[in-house]
Amino acid sequence: MSVEEHVYDRRRLHQWLAGQARAEGVSRRDLLRLATAAGVVAAAGTLPRPAAAADTPPPPGIVKPLPPELFTVRGTNAETNWSALRGTGYLTPVDRFFVRNHTSTPVLDADSWSLKLWGSGLRGGPGLDRPVEFGYRDLRRLPSVTVDSFVECAGNGRSYYTTQQGDTVSGTAWTLGAIGQARWRGVRLAEVLRLAGARPHTVDLQPRGLDDEWVSGGANLGHVRRPLPYAKALDDVVLAYEMNGRPLPYDHGFPVRVVVPDWVGIANIKWVGDIEVSAEPLYSPWNTDFYRLFGAAYPPGGSDPLTRQTVKSAFEFQDGAAFTAGRSHRLTGRSWSGAGGIRRVEVSTDAGATWRPARLHDEPRPHAWSRWSADWHPTAAGPTALLARATDTAGRRQPDSSTPNDQGYLFGAVVHHPVTVLAAS
Ligand SMILES: Nc1nc2c(c(=O)[nH]1)N[C@H]1C(S)=C(S)[C@@H](COP(=O)(O)O)O[C@H]1N2
Numbered sequence: 001m002s003v004e005e006h007v008y009d010r011r012r013l014h015q016w017l018a019g020q021a022r023a024e025g026v027s028r029r030d031l032l033r034l035a036t037a038a039g040v041v042a043a044a045g046t047l048p049r050p051a052a053a054a055d056t057p058p059p060p061g062i063v064k065p066l067p068p069e070l071f072t073v074r075g076t077n078a079e080t081n082w083s084a085l086r087g088t089g090y091l092t093p094v095d096r097f098f099v100r101n102h103t104s105t106p107v108l109d110a111d112s113w114s115l116k117l118w119g120s121g122l123r124g125g126p127g128l129d130r131p132v133e134f135g136y137r138d139l140r141r142l143p144s145v146t147v148d149s150f151v152e153c154a155g156n157g158r159s160y161y162t163t164q165q166g167d168t169v170s171g172t173a174w175t176l177g178a179i180g181q182a183r184w185r186g187v188r189l190a191e192v193l194r195l196a197g198a199r200p201h202t203v204d205l206q207p208r209g210l211d212d213e214w215v216s217g218g219a220n221l222g223h224v225r226r227p228l229p230y231a232k233a234l235d236d237v238v239l240a241y242e243m244n245g246r247p248l249p250y251d252h253g254f255p256v257r258v259v260v261p262d263w264v265g266i267a268n269i270k271w272v273g274d275i276e277v278s279a280e281p282l283y284s285p286w287n288t289d290f291y292r293l294f295g296a297a298y299p300p301g302g303s304d305p306l307t308r309q310t311v312k313s314a315f316e317f318q319d320g321a322a323f324t325a326g327r328s329h330r331l332t333g334r335s336w337s338g339a340g341g342i343r344r345v346e347v348s349t350d351a352g353a354t355w356r357p358a359r360l361h362d363e364p365r366p367h368a369w370s371r372w373s374a375d376w377h378p379t380a381a382g383p384t385a386l387l388a389r390a391t392d393t394a395g396r397r398q399p400d401s402s403t404p405n406d407q408g409y410l411f412g413a414v415v416h417h418p419v420t421v422l423a424a425s
């Protein structure tokens, strides 16, 4: 390609990114690849989206479309609307899987990507701890495993601390849509650690993302990274390259992400570029200042770093939904827990005065939700609240309220969903 063509091509790609070029018959993915190769989109940089109407807020750095019927955009994140899950199957379709980005989605190239393992936990002794690298194809050639697991943000349900309990908390005001369940395929992290020569006295691992460094409160906290105990890594952690039978989408960690079943979403590092393997305990802002519980009910240094998610339930409609009196309505929803499968779900259609069991449509399975339904025949018009309450196989039942913490993590109480019953016409 001549120099002039090169310059022109870059301008053309810029225009495409700005929504000023047409590209019928060419996939967005292919154009993004071109833009990345041309340096129009930095390999791990901010990803512009096609220009939106002038009156819409600036879109976050998320690649996939975020139609308002599927998502509620919150800053750099996109929350799944629960109404959009009604009728979908056991797995959350990628087009409606929530996105939680500290900065923005990097568009990486699998062929030039590699995963580097390094640190004092690798064989060779101090100073001799040579990094070990795996390419995308190397990982693809190793024995694969498949796991159905939800990824849920530790802050899922956070807004209910405020709206339901009057607590002041900081962070993204999620309702209950910061969860999705996918079928992940990849390589066991234990296998990669074995090949890399991890020593038995390894204490912590620290996977780190290739997305931009995160600046918070004026401080650059570096790349997103969080220590992971070696024992958990050996147990069930997966380096995933497929989601629901397809290569990982850009927004969910392409080419490879960490999947840590049952644990807080932050453990599931996307776009992983390296993993420190350490014989000493590791710290990052993500296991010190964040992802511990702080507040009146906790010690001054906070709780231990967060691990398992709580038990939660959600209905597949949006708060404020309207139902017509004198008709039968099938209420549907899902419940999940980070400590086992779901054994029982109860529903209340009178703001918690009375409860009845819901029908469970899935067997209890660890780190996966169960779908359920209950029929409701409202007779009186007016406002009411619908509630769902789950019990997991470890015997944990959702409480009436959650002990607050400053950053609003791990909400687990029963949520009151206001709805309106309309008079029969
Ligand atoms: N590299 C990187 N990994 C990350 C994050 C991030 O911003 N950067 N966000 C984390 C958080 S807080 C959550 S809840 C999950 C969200 O995963 P999803 O966007 O695929 O739904 O990714 C985690 N992994």
Ligand SMILES: [Mo]
Residues within 6 Å of the ligand: 100, 152, 153, 154, 155, 265, 266
């Ligand atoms: Mo999160």
